[in-house]
Amino acid sequence: MSAASRIVKYEVSDVIRSRWLLGYTGFFLLATEGLLRFGGDPARALVDLTNVVLLVIPLVTIVFGTMYLYSAREFIELLLAQPVGRPQLFAGLYLGLTLPLSGGFVAGVGIPFAARPLNGANGGTLLALLAVGVALTFAFTGLAFVIALRCDDRVKGLGIAIAAWAVMAIVYDALVLVLATMFANYPLERPMLALMVANPIDLGRIVLLLRFDISALMGYTGAVFKQFFGTGSGMAVAAAALLGWIAVPALLGARTFRRKDF
Amino acid sequence: MQGTPRWRLALAGALALAAASAIAAAAQMPPRTMVVSSNGPLRTISAALAQARDGDSIRVAPGVYRESTIVVDKRVDIAGDGDAILDGEHRRQIMTVTVNDVSIRHLHFRNVGVSDLGDLAAVKVVNADRCTIADNTIENAVFGIYLARSAGCRIVRNAIRGQARDEVRSGNGIHLWQSRDALIANNHITGHRDGIYFEFVTGTAVLDNVSEDNLRYGLHFMYSDDCRYVANVFRHNVAGVAVMYTHRVVMIGNTFEQNWGSASYGLLFKEIDDSRVESNHFVNNTVGLMADDANRIVAVHNEFRDNGWALKLMANTDDGRFEANNFMGNTFDVSTNGAQTSTIFTANYWDHYRGYDLDRDGFGDVPYHPVRLFSLIVGRNPPAMVLMRSVFVAALDAAERAIPALTPETPVDERPAMRPIP
Amino acid sequence: MIEITGLSKRFGRQHVLCGLDVTIRRGRVTAIVGPNAAGKTTLIKMMLGLARPDAGTIRIGGRVVGEDPSYRADIGYMPQIARFPDNLSAAELIAMLSDLRTGGNAPNADLVERFDLGAHLTKPLHTLSGGTRQKVNAVLAFLFQPGLIVLDEPSAGLDPVASSVLKDRILEERGAGRTVVLASHLMTELDELADDIVFLNDGKVGYAGTTHALKLQTAQLSLERAIARMMLRGAA
Numbered sequence: 001m002s003a004a005s006r007i008v009k010y011e012v013s014d015v016i017r018s019r020w021l022l023g024y025t026g027f028f029l030l031a032t033e034g035l036l037r038f039g040g041d042p043a044r045a046l047v048d049l050t051n052v053v054l055l056v057i058p059l060v061t062i063v064f065g066t067m068y069l070y071s072a073r074e075f076i077e078l079l080l081a082q083p084v085g086r087p088q089l090f091a092g093l094y095l096g097l098t099l100p101l102s103g104g105f106v107a108g109v110g111i112p113f114a115a116r117p118l119n120g121a122n123g124g125t126l127l128a129l130l131a132v133g134v135a136l137t138f139a140f141t142g143l144a145f146v147i148a149l150r151c152d153d154r155v156k157g158l159g160i161a162i163a164a165w166a167v168m169a170i171v172y173d174a175l176v177l178v179l180a181t182m183f184a185n186y187p188l189e190r191p192m193l194a195l196m197v198a199n200p201i202d203l204g205r206i207v208l209l210l211r212f213d214i215s216a217l218m219g220y221t222g223a224v225f226k227q228f229f230g231t232g233s234g235m236a237v238a239a240a241a242l243l244g245w246i247a248v249p250a251l252l253g254a255r256t257f258r259r260k261d262f
Numbered sequence: 263m264q265g266t267p268r269w270r271l272a273l274a275g276a277l278a279l280a281a282a283s284a285i286a287a288a289a290q291m292p293p294r295t296m297v298v299s300s301n302g303p304l305r306t307i308s309a310a311l312a313q314a315r316d317g318d319s320i321r322v323a324p325g326v327y328r329e330s331t332i333v334v335d336k337r338v339d340i341a342g343d344g345d346a347i348l349d350g351e352h353r354r355q356i357m358t359v360t361v362n363d364v365s366i367r368h369l370h371f372r373n374v375g376v377s378d379l380g381d382l383a384a385v386k387v388v389n390a391d392r393c394t395i396a397d398n399t400i401e402n403a404v405f406g407i408y409l410a411r412s413a414g415c416r417i418v419r420n421a422i423r424g425q426a427r428d429e430v431r432s433g434n435g436i437h438l439w440q441s442r443d444a445l446i447a448n449n450h451i452t453g454h455r456d457g458i459y460f461e462f463v464t465g466t467a468v469l470d471n472v473s474e475d476n477l478r479y480g481l482h483f484m485y486s487d488d489c490r491y492v493a494n495v496f497r498h499n500v501a502g503v504a505v506m507y508t509h510r511v512v513m514i515g516n517t518f519e520q521n522w523g524s525a526s527y528g529l530l531f532k533e534i535d536d537s538r539v540e541s542n543h544f545v546n547n548t549v550g551l552m553a554d555d556a557n558r559i560v561a562v563h564n565e566f567r568d569n570g571w572a573l574k575l576m577a578n579t580d581d582g583r584f585e586a587n588n589f590m591g592n593t594f595d596v597s598t599n600g601a602q603t604s605t606i607f608t609a610n611y612w613d614h615y616r617g618y619d620l621d622r623d624g625f626g627d628v629p630y631h632p633v634r635l636f637s638l639i640v641g642r643n644p645p646a647m648v649l650m651r652s653v654f655v656a657a658l659d660a661a662e663r664a665i666p667a668l669t670p671e672t673p674v675d676e677r678p679a680m681r682p683i684p
Numbered sequence: 685m686i687e688i689t690g691l692s693k694r695f696g697r698q699h700v701l702c703g704l705d706v707t708i709r710r711g712r713v714t715a716i717v718g719p720n721a722a723g724k725t726t727l728i729k730m731m732l733g734l735a736r737p738d739a740g741t742i743r744i745g746g747r748v749v750g751e752d753p754s755y756r757a758d759i760g761y762m763p764q765i766a767r768f769p770d771n772l773s774a775a776e777l778i779a780m781l782s783d784l785r786t787g788g789n790a791p792n793a794d795l796v797e798r799f800d801l802g803a804h805l806t807k808p809l810h811t812l813s814g815g816t817r818q819k820v821n822a823v824l825a826f827l828f829q830p831g832l833i834v835l836d837e838p839s840a841g842l843d844p845v846a847s848s849v850l851k852d853r854i855l856e857e858r859g860a861g862r863t864v865v866l867a868s869h870l871m872t873e874l875d876e877l878a879d880d881i882v883f884l885n886d887g888k889v890g891y892a893g894t895t896h897a898l899k900l901q902t903a904q905l906s907l908e909r910a911i912a913r914m915m916l917r918g919a920a
Contacts, residue, residue, distance in 0.1 A: 003784060006780070006783045006784060007780075007784070009783075010769070010772065010776065010779075010780040010783075011769070013771075013772065013776070014769035014770065014771045014772045015771075017771035017808070018770065018771055071767070072767075072769070073767075074763060074765050074766070074767040075767055075768055075769060077729075077734055077763055078761065078763055078768075078824070079784070080732065080733065080734050081732040081733075081734065081756060081759065081761035081763075081834075082753075082756060082781060082784045082785060083753045083754050083755075083756040083757035083784070083785060084753055084756075084784050085751075085753045086753075259736075261695070261729075261734070261735035261736060262729060262734040262735060
């Protein structure tokens with residue numbers, strides 16, 4: 001077992017016993033069960049869950065991620081004084097948080113669905129939803145780590161984290177809509193798609209749009225949209241870009257961590 | 263009735279009928295059955311027809327027959343006996359029927375020619391009534407079955423598979439022009455320009471057909487009043503189904519699905535008045551039902567599921583009634599280009615509805631407005647569609663719902679159902 | 685044991701260490717002292733690889749401190765503030781560090797007994813008092829019987845009994861030939877423990893030598909007064 005996986009083991013057993021992870025899992029469990037029980041059919045529950053996932057996961061992950069790193073600061077210093085390399089320690093901390101968070105989300109959403117029969121289309125959508133949720137968990141944990149490592153002031157760091165979330169979850173889309181309205185007379189397909197790829201929450205949303213709204217998306221005449229949404233290429237590009245959104249913050253965080261003076 | 267047993271009446275009837283046919287047979291020659299085969303005395307159907315008289319039967323043995331266009335000008339029954347292939351060699355029309363009461367059965371037509379001069383078909387019926395075209399296989403035809411100025415024909419259980427690549431050099435699977443009282447049932451049509459095409463057709467029933475993967479429309483008609491379309495499946499046609507300039511259309515229990523594209527409709531009504539649309543399934547279409555200048559539509563018990571737009575109502579569409587339909591999983595339920603509509607919505611189930619039912623009568627206590635602000639935005643600026651389901655757009659829609667400023671007052675469903683209609 | 689040459693470090697515009705040259709001898713207890721912000725903590729962190737020098741080198745046991753973490757296998761560290769993962773127990777923490785130090789000395793947890801920690805070993809760490817956590821902190825530093833033990837304000841938060849146990853242990857370690865580096869504000873404690881003093885002032889070495897020689901040089905009987913004299917001299 002590598003040093004990283006040994007650290008993961010203990011970090012995970014710490015995080016999974018924490019009350020807030022229990023709360024996080026419980027939240028998804030209750031939300032999913034409630035939507036399935038009172039919201040009608042599973043297809044509709046999945047639609048509603050999509051909104052919850054796209055809103056809650058980035059916010060909770062970026063806030064918890066920053067706080068987790070700040071509160072672990074002294075312990076990180078103790079671990080750094082052990083014969084362990086920094087990249088291994090970073091990987092241990094990163095996976096030590098992302099794995100329980102992902103697990104809590106998957107269990108919270110998955111268990112109520114597992115207890116019910118599900119047709120193939122809904123099953124596929126559920127898998128896409130879980131995949132997007134996990135990808136967002138990784139991406140926003142990475143962003144949280146970058147913020148917490150670059151900003152030693154905890155209050156300021158938390159502020160930056162929440163602001164980053166607000167921008168990516170809400171403000172960004174508002175600006176895109178404003179731009180789309182201002183430049184309505186120009187060919188906007190490519191810029192719009194590029195803007196979507198540049199924001200991980202939008203990317204996650206696009207992946208789920210491909211499942212829920214393909215009928216509407218195919219109504220647009222543009223050839224670029226047709227190519228993007230009508231063939232597998234949209235899904236491929238979105239999946240690759242999401243992986244990029246996981247890899248870039250994680251690598252940036254690892255680099256910052258490797259060079260940081262504690 | 264009481265004194266005479268029923269079987270005696272039947273027996274008397276049968277005897278009378280037998281006597282009548284015996285008299286008729288004596289007046290003319292008895293009907294014969296001729297056999298066409300590649301190695302027999304009659305090697306072509308045309309040769310058999312030359313010797314045939316009205317009332318005869320022609321049986322075609324298995325084999326491939328290549329002969330010039332067969333003109334059926336006698337009242338005969340032509341039927342394949344095994345896989346009898348009539349090959350047009352990409353050069354000609356295969357069969358033309360010019361007299362009444364002909365039946366064409368169990369034949370395998372293939373390779374109809376392309377011509378700039380006329381529409382060539384596997385079977386063309388011209389000015390001939392009461393034909394039966396049944397159980398045939400038609401492959402690689404320009405037009406499959408073509409009826410012109412014919413009445414009372416039956417076109418049943420045919421499999422028509424075209425290989426159309428472009429609209430110009432292709433024709434329709436089943437094509438009726440100036441015909442009436444036909445029955446078109448249980449056919450499977452694929453790979454043509456339009457699956458089923460009517461122009462000036464009346465009183466015709468279209469039942470249980472499957473029309474899919476055609477280059478243009480699964481079903482396309484115009485000026486064809488009083489026809490019924492029941493339990494057909496129109497699937498994955500490039501432009502869906504479009505019907506125009508017609509009165510009193512009845513569509514019951516059909517499925518319109520997987521028609522995707524900017525000019526593709528599950529069902530397009532253009533200038534269709536007084537139609538009845540009942541218990542159909544509109545599933546997975548860019549637009550489920552598009553109503554353009556279609557007045558007095560009555561739509562009940564239909565299912566609109568997983569469409570981009572379940573319903574597009576143009577402003578020139580008036581006095582429709584949508585009752586007890588299910589709207590589920592659609593991106594947008596209704597869009598309209600007008601400020602208001604006289605079409606009435608009532609007692610439909612909308613899965614986007616978030617109202618409550620305090621009096622527990624099964625209907626929501628607050629009305630449902632199915633036109634969303636975002637659908638207006640997308641209408642004006644289609645690329646904005648990529649923002650669908652974002653938090654910002656949800657907030658925009660919620661704000662609009664709270665304080666309506668831009669969305670129209672109508673359409674509105676004053677009594678939205680709380681549960682899907684079974 | 686530890687040779688520091690030309691060590692410089694700045695944070696922003698502030699020069700924390702300016703060309704430090706000092707040697708810390710094996711088998712002795714060396715105290716690093718100085719006024720606040722003199723660079724004590726920075727020096728300790730650089731020895732442990734927590735911060736890296738802008739210039740200069742640190743050699744520990746002949747090996748240059750750098751990317752390779754393996755030299756730390758022979759170092760025990762007791763940070764000033766003891767904060768551990770909330771939901772792990774002390775026993776798990778010990779197991780974790782043991783896992784991370786495979787191949788080193790076997791863990792020797794005799795301090796657990798001497799601190800009377802047995803009853804607390806399996807409780808989640810966030811339920812322990814600050815003093816108890818500081819004891820756990822001390823246990824971890826001595827756990828693997830390292831050749832070099834680095835202690836940052838070790839008595840902070842310890843009760844007198846625990847503090848004496850810790851001091852006894854430090855002296856035992858020295859007796860066993862191990863090197864101890866100590867940063868503390870408690871001069872009485874240093875008076876008891878320190879063989880050598882490294883006095884830092886403004887990022888430079890103000891004095892490096894034995895405690896005894898420092899007292900002689902400043903003509904003071906107690907270390908506290910000797911250091912105070914050094915500080916006054918430095919300020920003048």
